[in-house]
Structure formats: C-alpha cells, structure tokens
Amino acid sequence: MTWADLLEGSRHVITAIMDLVATPVLIYFLVINTSLLVLIGLAAWEFLRHNRRTGYAGREETLASRLGQGVSVVVPAYNEEAVIVTSVQAMLSLRYPRHEVIVVDDGSTDAMFAQLRAAFDLVPVQREVPSDLTTRGTIIDVHVPRGGRTRLVVVRKENSGRSDAINVGINAAAEPLVMFVDADSILDPDALIVVTKPFADDPTRVVATGGVIRAANGCKVVDGRIVEVNLAKPWIVRIQVVEYLRAFLLGRTGWSRFGALILISGAFGMFRRDVLVGIGGLDPDSIGEDFELVMRIHRHMIDNHRDYRVQFVAEPVSWTEVPVTATVLRSQRKRWHRGLWETLWKYRRMLFNPRYGKVGLVAIPYYWVFELIAPLVELVGLVLVAAGFALGVVNVPYALLFMAVAYGYAILVTLVAIAIDELAFHKYTRWRDLGAILLVSVLENVGYRQATAWWRMEGWWSSLVGKKAVWGTMTRQGFDDGSSPVTAVTSMSSDERAKSSDE
Amino acid sequence: MSVGQVLLIADAVIGLSCASSVAVIAIAKFGRDRGGARSSALLAPYRHALIAMASGEDEEGQARGVLFAVSAPTWDRLRPSVVAFLPKVRGAPADDLGELLRSHGEIEAAKRMLISRSAVRRARAAYLLGLVRDPDSAALVLPLLGDPDEDVRLVAARALGAIGEPSAARGVLHALRTQHGQIGLPAWVAAEALLSMGVQIAPALQIGLASEDPAVRNVCAVVAGLGTFASVAPQLRILLATDSEGDVRASAAVALGRVGGAEDVVALARHTDASETAVLRRTCATALGDLGQRESLDTLVGLLGDGDCRLAALAADSLVRIGSEGIARLQEAAAATRPGPSARAALGALDLAGLRGQLGVSGGGA
Numbered sequence: 002m003t004w005a006d007l008l009e010g011s012r013h014v015i016t017a018i019m020d021l022v023a024t025p026v027l028i029y030f031l032v033i034n035t036s037l038l039v040l041i042g043l044a045a046w047e048f049l050r051h052n053r054r055t056g057y058a059g060r061e062e063t064l065a066s067r068l069g070q071g072v073s074v075v076v077p078a079y080n081e082e083a084v085i086v087t088s089v090q091a092m093l094s095l096r097y098p099r100h101e102v103i104v105v106d107d108g109s110t111d112a113m114f115a116q117l118r119a120a121f122d123l124v125p126v127q128r129e130v131p132s133d134l135t136t137r138g139t140i141i142d143v144h145v146p147r148g149g150r151t152r153l154v155v156v157r158k159e160n161s162g163r164s165d166a167i168n169v170g171i172n173a174a175a176e177p178l179v180m181f182v183d184a185d186s187i188l189d190p191d192a193l194i195v196v197t198k199p200f201a202d203d204p205t206r207v208v209a210t211g212g213v214i215r216a217a218n219g220c221k222v223v224d225g226r227i228v229e230v231n232l233a234k235p236w237i238v239r240i241q242v243v244e245y246l247r248a249f250l251l252g253r254t255g256w257s258r259f260g261a262l263i264l265i266s267g268a269f270g271m272f273r274r275d276v277l278v279g280i281g282g283l284d285p286d287s288i289g290e291d292f293e294l295v296m297r298i299h300r301h302m303i304d305n306h307r308d309y310r311v312q313f314v315a316e317p318v319s320w321t322e323v324p325v326t327a328t329v330l331r332s333q334r335k336r337w338h339r340g341l342w343e344t345l346w347k348y349r350r351m352l353f354n355p356r357y358g359k360v361g362l363v364a365i366p367y368y369w370v371f372e373l374i375a376p377l378v379e380l381v382g383l384v385l386v387a388a389g390f391a392l393g394v395v396n397v398p399y400a401l402l403f404m405a406v407a408y409g410y411a412i413l414v415t416l417v418a419i420a421i422d423e424l425a426f427h428k429y430t431r432w433r434d435l436g437a438i439l440l441v442s443v444l445e446n447v448g449y450r451q452a453t454a455w456w457r458m459e460g461w462w463s464s465l466v467g468k469k470a471v472w473g474t475m476t477r478q479g480f481d482d483g484s485s486p487v488t489a490v491t492s493m494s495s496d497e498r499a500k501s502s503d504e
Numbered sequence: 505m506s507v508g509q510v511l512l513i514a515d516a517v518i519g520l521s522c523a524s525s526v527a528v529i530a531i532a533k534f535g536r537d538r539g540g541a542r543s544s545a546l547l548a549p550y551r552h553a554l555i556a557m558a559s560g561e562d563e564e565g566q567a568r569g570v571l572f573a574v575s576a577p578t579w580d581r582l583r584p585s586v587v588a589f590l591p592k593v594r595g596a597p598a599d600d601l602g603e604l605l606r607s608h609g610e611i612e613a614a615k616r617m618l619i620s621r622s623a624v625r626r627a628r629a630a631y632l633l634g635l636v637r638d639p640d641s642a643a644l645v646l647p648l649l650g651d652p653d654e655d656v657r658l659v660a661a662r663a664l665g666a667i668g669e670p671s672a673a674r675g676v677l678h679a680l681r682t683q684h685g686q687i688g689l690p691a692w693v694a695a696e697a698l699l700s701m702g703v704q705i706a707p708a709l710q711i712g713l714a715s716e717d718p719a720v721r722n723v724c725a726v727v728a729g730l731g732t733f734a735s736v737a738p739q740l741r742i743l744l745a746t747d748s749e750g751d752v753r754a755s756a757a758v759a760l761g762r763v764g765g766a767e768d769v770v771a772l773a774r775h776t777d778a779s780e781t782a783v784l785r786r787t788c789a790t791a792l793g794d795l796g797q798r799e800s801l802d803t804l805v806g807l808l809g810d811g812d813c814r815l816a817a818l819a820a821d822s823l824v825r826i827g828s829e830g831i832a833r834l835q836e837a838a839a840a841t842r843p844g845p846s847a848r849a850a851l852g853a854l855d856l857a858g859l860r861g862q863l864g865v866s867g868g869g870a
Contacts, residue, residue, distance in 0.1 A: 050655075053624060057631040057659050067699075067730050068692035124859070127852045129845075131814040133782070149859030175814075202690035205722050205751045275783045308685075398507040405511060409518040416525035423529045427536060435533060439526060 012394045019385055023399055026382050027406055033371045034410040037247070040255030041418050047258045048315060048425040068201050071099040072178045072193055072271070075170030077163050078104055081184040082113040086120045088184050091225025093153060097193035101152035104184075105170045108138065108160025117155055122147040130156060134168045134282035137161040143173070164283040164290045171277050180271040187217055187227055187320040188269075196271050199312045207310045209272045209298060211265030213250050215428070216242045217320035227320050232434035237330065239437055240445045241323040247418040250315060257313035261364035263299060265311070267291030269319035272298075288470045289340015296348045299360050315425075327452070334453050335460030339470065341373055342461050373461070376454035382407065383451060408446045415442040546581050550574065554582070557604070558589040560597040568600065572607050579608050590635040602636035611638060618644050623653035630656065634663025642669035649675040654686075661689055665697025673701055673708035677724070681717045691723050698727045706735050713739040718749040725752060729759030737763050741771055754787045761791025766799055773803040776815070786815050793822025798829055805833050808846035816845060820853030824862055831863060 074092050078085055085104070092102045106114050117123060123144035130140055138161030146153055156173050158166065167181050178200060182188065192212060199207045219233030232239055249266065256262040267290060280294075280301045287293040295311065302309040324330040345352075345368060352369065354361040386403065389395030419438055422428070429435055464470075553567035562568055574582060583605075590601050605611060610632060617629035630648055633641040641663075648660035649672070657679050664672040680687070680694045698705055705727075712724035713736060725743060728736045740763070743756035757775065760768050772795070775788040789807055792800040800822070807819035823830035837850035857863050 054655055054658075057627060057655075057662070066692045066696055068695050068726060126855045126859075127848060128855070129813040129817070129848055129852060131812065131817075133812075133814070145856070145859070147859060149856055149861075198690075201692035203687045203719070204691050205718055205749060206687075275781075278782070396507070398511050402507060402511045402514060405514045405518060409515070409522075413518050413521050413525065416522050416529075420525045420528045420532070423532050427533070432533070435529065439529070 008392065011388075012392045015385065015388050015392055016394045019389060019394070019396070019399075022381075022385070023396075023403075026378060027403060029378055030382075030403075030407040030410065033375065034406070034414050036367065036371060037252070037414045038417065040259075041247075041251045041414065041421060042255070043258040044251040044254035044315070045421045045425075047254050048421065051315060052425060066201060068204070069098060069197060070178050070200055070204070071101070071176030072097060072180055072197060073170070073174030073176040073274070074100055074102045074180050074182055074193075075167055075174060076102060076104045076182055076184050077107055077166035077170060078109065078113060078184040079107040079160070079163070079166075080109045080111040080113060082109075082111045082116055084185050085113050086116050087225040088186075089117065089121070089153065091187065092182065093151065094190075095188060095193050096190050097197070099176065100193060101154060101174075101176060103170045103173050104153070104155045105166040105173075106155060106157045107163065107166040108158060114155070114157060118144065121151065121153055121155075123153075123155055128154075130169065130173045133172050133278045136168045136172065137165045137285060138169065140169065162285055164285040164287070168282040168285070171274060171282055174274055177274055178271055179274045179277060181267060181269075182319065183268050183321065185322060186214075186268055187222060187225060189318045189320075190226065192269075192319065195316050196269075196314055199310070199314065200271075200273075203310060206308055207273075207312060208276045208302065209265055209270065209295065209311045211253065211262070211271075211311075211313045212269045213315055213318050214245060214266050214269050215250075215318050215320055216245055216323045218322055218325065220320060230428050231431070232429060232437055233325075235325055236441070236444065237327065237449075238323055238325055239441045240449050241330075243415060243419070243438060243441045243445060245323070246422055247415055251418045251421065253313045254315045256364060257311075259359065259363070261359035262311045262313050263295055263360055263364045263368065264292050265295050265313070266319075267294075268321055276301075287340065287343065288336055289344045292340055293344045293347065296344055296351070299357065300348065300351060303357050303360070330453075331456045331459075334456040335463065336470075338373075338376070338457035338460035339464045341368070342464050345369055345373055376457040376461075379407070379451070379454045380458060411446060411450075412442055415445075543581065546578075547585060550578075550582055554585060554589065557600050558593050558597050560593075560595070560600075562600070568604075571604055576608075583608070583610065587632065587635065598637075602638075605632070605636060611636060611641075615641060615644055618648065623651070623656050626651065626653070627656045627659045630659045630663045634659070634666040637667050639667055639669070642667050642672065646672055646675055649679040654688075657689055658693055661693050661697045665693075665700040668700050668702060670701040670704035670708075673698055673705035674711065677708060677712040677715070677720055680720050680723060681715070682719055687719060691719060691726075695723050695727050695730070698723070699731050703731075703733070706733050709733055709736050710739060713743065718747075718752050721747065721752045722749070722755050725755035725759050729755070729762040732763050734763045737765075737768070740764075741768065744771060744775065750781055750783060754784055757784065757787045757791045758794075761794030764791075764795055766795075766797045768795060769797050769799040769803070773800065776803065776807060776819075778810075782812060782815070785812065786818050789815055789818040789822055793818075793825040796826050798826065800826065801829060801833055804830070805837060805846075808834075808837050808849045809844060811845075813845065813849065816849035817852060820849045821856075824853055824857045831857070 076088070076092065081088070089102055089104060104117065124147045125142050126145050128143045130143065138158040141157040141159065144155040144157070154173055156169055158169055171179055178197060180193070180196070196210050196212045199210050216233070216238060217227065218238045219231045220227045221229035221231065232242060253262060253264065270291065276298060280297050283290045284293050298311065324333055345365070348365070351357045351361045352365050382403065386395060386400055389400070416439070419442060423435070429438065550571065553570040556562040556567040557571060586601055586604060590598060593601065614629035614632045617625045620626050620629070626648060630645050633645055645660050645663050645667070646669070648656050649664070651657050651660065661676050661679060664676065676689070676694050676697050680689045680691070682688065709724050709728055712720050713728070715721050715724070721743065725740060727733070728740060737760065740756045740760050744753055744760060747753045747756065757772060760772060769792065772788045772792050776785045789804065792804055804819040804823050808816050810816045810819070820834060823834050834850045834854055837846045838854055840847045854863065
C-alpha cells in the first residue's frame with residue numbers, strides 16, 4: 002500500500018464519518034446552546050420576580066422574624082492559619098439573629114488552632130459530640146470561647162478529609178439548619194438572611210438551598226468582607242468569572258425555577274440538619290460529594306413520598322478564590338468531571354425514571370447528555386474538522402456552520418448571561434471590567450474551552466480505568482486587608498485531602 | 505436551502521443578537537450611572553429636610569413646610585425616598601411622613617390602585633397602605649389576600665399585619681394554603697402578620713390548627729407558642745400526639761413548652777421516648793426546660809444517660825434552665841462514683857453554665 006493509497010483511504014474514512022455525524026453534531030450544539038438560553042431565560046424571569054419583590058417583600062424584617070430558624074455554619078478547615086481568624090470573625094458577625102459557627106479542625110499541622118485559641122480565648126469543654134452520622138476521624142477535643150456566650154465551637158479531630166470533617170460538624174451542630182462554608186470563602190453580610198429565607202417561607206417543605214458563588218480574585222477585601230468588586234487581571238481568572246456567571250448563577254437559577262435543581266455547591270449550601278442525618282451525611286468516598294449529596298436527597302425524599310423543595314437563591318454571594326494557574330485548574334476540572342460521572346453512574350436508576358419526576362426525566366438526562374458527554378462530542382468534532390482540513394475533504398460551508406452553531410451561538414449565550422447579570426445585579430461597576438468580561442466571552446472559545454474539554458475527558462477516563470481519586474495539589478492565595486490578594490501560599494497534598502478553592 | 509444560505513442566516517442572526525446584547529449591557533450601565541447621578545442631584549435640595557422629618561428633628565416645622573410645598577413633578581421624584589424611609593421609623597416621624605404622603609394624595613391614589621389591572625400597582629398600593637398603617641384601608645386590602653398574584657397576596661398580608669386588623673386572620677390563614685404545589689404565602693409573613701393582630705385571632709388559630717394543610721397547622725402552632733395563646737393548648741396537645749407531620753408535632757411541642765403548664769409535662773415526657781424521632785425527642789426535652797416545671801426533673805435526669813448524647817445535652821441544659829433544683833440534680837449526676845454518659849452530660853452542661861455564670865456563687869461546675 003502506497004502513501005497515496007493510505008491518504009486516499011483516510012479521506013474516505015473521514016468523509017464517511019463526517020457524513021454520518023455532521024448533522025447530529027450540529028443538532029447537538031444547537032440544542033445544548035438553546036437549552037442554556039432557555040435556562041438563562043428562566044433565570045431572568047426569576048430575577049425579574051426577585052427584583053420586583055425586593056421593594057416590598059420585607060427582607061430586613063426576616064431578621065427580626067421569630068420564625069427564622071437557627072443556623073449552624075460548619076467550617077471544615079485544614080491548615081488554614083492564614084485566613085482562619087479573619088474568616089471566623091467575619092462569619093460570627095454575619096447579620097442573623099441565631100447562628101453558631103463550628104470550626105472542624107481536620108488534623109491541621111500548622112498553627113491554625115493556636116491562632117484560634119489566642120484570638121477567641123478558647124477553653125476545652127467536656128462536650129460530647131453526638132454520633133448521629135458515622136464518622137471516621139477520631140475527635141480529639143472540643144473548645145468554646147471562655148465567656149461561653151460567643152457562639153463558636155471548635156472541634157479538633159484526626160485528619161480524615163473534608164467530607165468527614167463536615168459530617169463531624171453536622172454532628173456537632175445544635176441548630177436545625179446547617180450550612181457548609183469553606184474557610185477561605187467570604188460571605189456577603191446578608192448571606193444567611195437570604196439563604197435561609199426559603200426555609201422561613203416554606204418551613205415544612207424546603208430541605209436545601211444553595212447560593213451564588215463568585216470569583217473573589219482581584220476584589221478588595223477588608224476584615225473578611227468584600228468591599229470592592231474588581232475583576233482580576235489574569236485572563237484565566239476572567240474566563241472563570243464568566244463561566245461561574247453562566248453556569249452557576251444563571252444555570253442553577255434556571256434549574257431551580259424549573260423545579261429540578263440537582264446540584265448545590267459544596268462551598269455554599271444550606272440544608273436541614275434532620276434531612277442530612279436522615280440520608281447519612283456526605284459520602285466521604287465521593288469525589289463529587291456536593292452533587293452526590295443533593296442527588297441522594299432527591300432520591301430519599303421521593304422514595305419516602307415526601308413533598309419537598311430544593312431551591313437556589315440568586316442574591317446572597319459567597320466569594321471564593323478560583324484557580325490562577327492552568328495546573329490547578331486542570332486538577333479541579335478533572336475532579337469535577339470525575340465526580341459528575343461517578344455520581345451520575347451511581348444514580349443511573351433515576352435516569353428516565355418517571356418516579357423521580359422532573360429530576361429523573363429532565364435534569365438527570367440533561368446532565369448525562371449536555372454535561373457529561375459534551376467534552377467528548379466537542380473534542381471529536383474538533384478532531385474531525387482538523388483532520389478534514391488536513392486531508393482536504395472538509396466541507397467549508399459546513400465547517401463554518403459548525404463554528405457558528407458551536408462557538409458563535411455559545412458567545413451569544415454568554416453575552417445574554419452577562420446582560421442579564423448586568424441588568425439584575427451589576428456587580429462590576431467599572432467600565433473596563435465590563436469590557437474585559439465582554440472580551441472574555443469571545444476569548445474563552447479560543448483555547449480555554451478546548452483545554453477544559455480535554456481535562457474533563459482526562460477526569461472521566463481516570464475514573465473509567467480505576468485510577469485512585471486524588472484532590473491534587475492546590476496552590477492558592479490568601480486574602481489580606483488591602484486592594485489585592487496577597488501571595489501567601491497554602492498548599493495541600495492529595496493524602497491530606499484538604500479542600501481546594503473550587504466549589 | 506443550501507448550507508451556504510443557512511450559514512448566512514445563522515451568522516446574521518447570531519451577529520445581530522450579539523450586538524444587541526452588547527448594546528443592552530452598555531445602555532444599562534450608562535443609564536444606571538447617569539440616572540443615579542441625576543437622581544442624587546434632583547434630591548439634593550430636599551435631602552436635609554427629609555432626614556430632619558424622618559429623624560424627628562424638625563421641631564420648628566421648616567422641613568415640613570418645604571416638603572409639603574413641593575410641586576407635583578418634584579414630588580414624583582421625591583416619593584420613593586419618602587416611602588423608603590417609612591419602614592425604618594416609628595412614632596411621630598412615621599406619622600409625619602404618612603401625613604406628607606396623604607397631603608400629596610398618595611393614600612387616596614393607593615386606595616384606587618388596589619383594583620388596578622396591574623399586579624405591580626396593586627402590590628405597591630397595598631404596601632403603601634400598610635406602611636402608613638391606615639386602619640380605614642383594612643377592608644379594602646382584605647380582598648387582596650385572594651389575589652391571583654402571589655406578590656400581591658404577600659404584600660396584602662404584611663399590610664394587614666401592620667394595620668393590626670384581627671378580622672383578617674382567617675383570610676391570612678386561607679391565603680397560606682398550598683395551591684398547585686406552591687405555598688400561598690410565605691409562612692413567616694403569615695405568622696408575623698398574625699402575631700401583629702393581637703389576641704383576638706385566637707378563634708382563627710383554633711380553626712387553623714385543625715386545617716387539612718400541614719403548612720397552616722404548622723404556622724398556627726408556631727404563632728400559638730410565640731403569641732402565648734394558652735387557649736389553644738388542648739389542640740396543641742392533640743397535634744403533638746397525633747399529627748401526621750413531624751414538623752407540626754415539633755412545632756406543637758415548642759408551643760406547649762411556652763404556653764403549657766404542669767399538666768403538659770407527662771405528654772412532653774412521653775414524646776422523649778426512644779420510639780419517637782430524634783428531632784421530636786430533642787424538641788420535647790427542650791420544651792420541658794421551657795416549661796420550667798419541677799415535675800420534669802426525673803424525666804430530664806433520666807435522659808442524661810440516653811444513647812443520643814445531643815438529647816442528653818439538651819436535657820442537661822433544660823435542667824440548668826429550671827434553676828437551682830435542676831442544677832442540684834445535675835451536680836448529683838456529675839458526682840456519680842462511676843462516671844458514665846449521665847455524668848459526662850451533666851459535666852458538660854455544668855461546664856457551660858459555669859462559663860456563662862449561670863451557676864451562682866455555689867455553683868461548682870465541672
């Protein structure tokens with residue numbers, strides 16, 4: 002066989018494959034982008050309703066309402082000496098009539114506990130932590146501030162991972178609502194008021210709520226509070242800002258409005274404690290523990306014929322650092338996609354199962370088709386187009402149509418999302434930030450999107466071949482009083498399984 | 505249609521839509537920046553007068569004179585600021601602001617707007633009438649509890665609560681009912697409105713406690729406890745014993761802890777039994793502490809050794825709250841020769857009580 006024969010054969014193969022998949026791939030991208038647009042439309046409807054209500058719904062009055070349920074803010078922390086004191090002070094000073102902060106020191110090896118003890122005058126107490134949830138790490142001791150009035154509890158335990166630390170926090174929680182917050186997350190002062198409001202509105206049915214997460218990189222932070230919202234300079238961060246906006250704010254608001262929210266971020270979620278205990282808490286072996294938790298809640302509630310609600314609230318914001326290097330971002334995306342795959346597979350019996358209503362018939366199939374498989378379709382499409390060009394068999398009008406539907410339409414979806422965010426929340430006040438965000442909506446399609454698609458495939462593949470799940474090494478910046486994040490570095494090892502600065 | 509034509513159309517649609525989105529973003533930002541500055545400039549001459557009136561410092565009536573005399577176009581721009589001040593003030597300043605609104609015809613206009621076809625206008629009208637606590641408006645706002653728009657119902661309930669109209673209690677409870685899987689009213693709005701209406705809502709509460717809708721029963725139980733409606737205690741006992749919803753039973757237990765008496769100790773103690781759910785057992789243990797009856801002591805001491813250490817801790821806390829007799833029983837448990845779960849729970853509670861200064865001079869703590 003000559004080289005020319007091989008080339009001709011390849012041309013035939015590529016042409017045959019392209020003939021076969023051309024139309025389905027176009028339809029796939031058309032549907033995926035249209036579905037995003039529909040979700041954004043639902044979110045816009047929700048924002049309109051929300052903004053219309055703001056004037057007379059009495060948000061401030063919920064503060065004084067005696068119906069507000071108490072909240073236990075659980076902060077799993079591992080080697081967070083750089084941020085822990087500021088973070089706990091900020092959480093204790095959140096506007097809410099009844100909340101406690103529970104820091105679970107997950108076997109830190111730095112001076113985190115010493116700093117907490119000094120800052121809050123902690124003393125050990127003989128308080129037994131209930132064992133409502135089965136946990137792995139042995140509890141060492143429990144501390145509270147000497148005055149006994151400041152509602153802070155510090156539980157020290159052996160290192161056993163973030164999910165297990167949260168389960169210990171749930172056990173220690175004394176209030177009916179439990180919220181998980183990462184130590185380096187910064188909550189808006191009214192975050193608790195608003196994220197608990199669905200529970201006050203419908204106390205017998207709402208079982209979980211999630212709030213918005215935005216990128217804190219570049220913002221001005223003073224005393225653990227965001228005082229000025231700025232866009233960070235690195236383009237990798239700017240692109241994530243737009244991603245968070247499109248997927249987390251608008252996407253999840255849309256799903257919530259539709260009544261089939263199946264993912265609440267582990268970095269900012271609130272749950273009824275009795276429901277968490279009822280389902281066994283977080284799965285410490287799951288790498289997508291937040292997704293897995295909400296899926297388990299849905300299954301449990303529906304299997305037990307409970308009338309329930311899982312809601313997303315668009316307004317309260319948790320600000321968190323997003324990865325600033327490609328290495329960390331890769332690790333994060335691999336883990337997210339692996340978690341997505343493993344959870345979807347674990348709950349495959351809910352797929353297209355009418356027993357689970359909108360969740361089983363719409364949300365889960367959507368996640369299978371448009372979240373899990375999307376990077377595979379995208380990469381296959383790109384490889385085919387590239388091979389077609391190389392072999393000279395590509396249909397140029399088709400290739401351009403593919404680019405228009407897959408990328409041009411995606412840019413439009415992002416621009417609509419930015420427009421709705423600007424109309425509803427207008428967080429970024431500087432023209433240059435807004436301009437950069439607009440530019441990012443185009444730039445993310447050149448390189449970034451393809452890279453993340455590849456990383457997501459890596460994560461999926463590592464699960465399929467049974468590689469051990471690791472949380473990767475996270476190099477993150479801390480926050481300090483001032484106009485920009487400081488460059489203090491905290492790292493974690495995979496064994497330590499400390500949290501990374503993702504959701 | 506050829507692929508080329510489809511491409512052309514797709515490109516044109518996407519390009520135009522993208523350009524429109526960018527234009528919307530730019531116009532929104534420009535409009536907001538400019539509008540904010542213009543509004544501030546227009547309000548500047550009146551800001552001082554408005555603050556003086558809202559803070560009750562307009563002793564000489566100068567601010568009043570300025571604000572009552574503003575022209576209609578100026579008032580249109582000033583009105584949102586006046587309305588925004590109203591929920592934040594009480595007493596004479598609130599009355600003054602209400603009078604200012606009335607003098608500019610806002611109250612009469614709001615009454616007319618209650619039957620507007622626009623839900624937003626109906627809601628704004630009811631909101632304003634609630635803010636000024638105009639008792640004559642109650643009868644006009646009441647029908648809005650049955651409004652098809654959920655926002656209007658919400659505002660109507662809040663307005664009737666602010667006015668304190670007890671005859672609206674049944675309407676509020678009716679509006680609270682779940683319809684098509686959605687709550688009719690936010691529970692906290694209904695509860696706060698009912699609590700604002702005073703003791704005369706007791707008959708409505710009795711009806712609500714027998715409602716088929718668990719959301720209604722739950723709110724009524726909560727209101728009964730918070731408003732100390734002792735007359736509904738018999739129904740609360742029934743709910744605690746028989747309700748199908750765990751949340752309602754727990755709310756009834758909390759309410760009984762507040763309005764019940766010595767005769768409720770047995771019922772609450774019974775529901776701390778191991779056969780009940782953990783939530784109900786813990787709620788009842790806390791409620792026994794709220795009741796503060798010495799008849800609870802044996803039950804609570806018995807719970808100190810329970811396998812559920814949260815329940816044991818709550819029982820110990822209740823013993824502290826009962827007072828010296830409870831603390832003495834805790835100290836007895838803590839001093840047991842063979843330390844077990846009871847002693848640990850007692851020691852933990854005494855520890856915390858000591859830190860909080862609840863043990864008095866003789867309190868030993870751990």
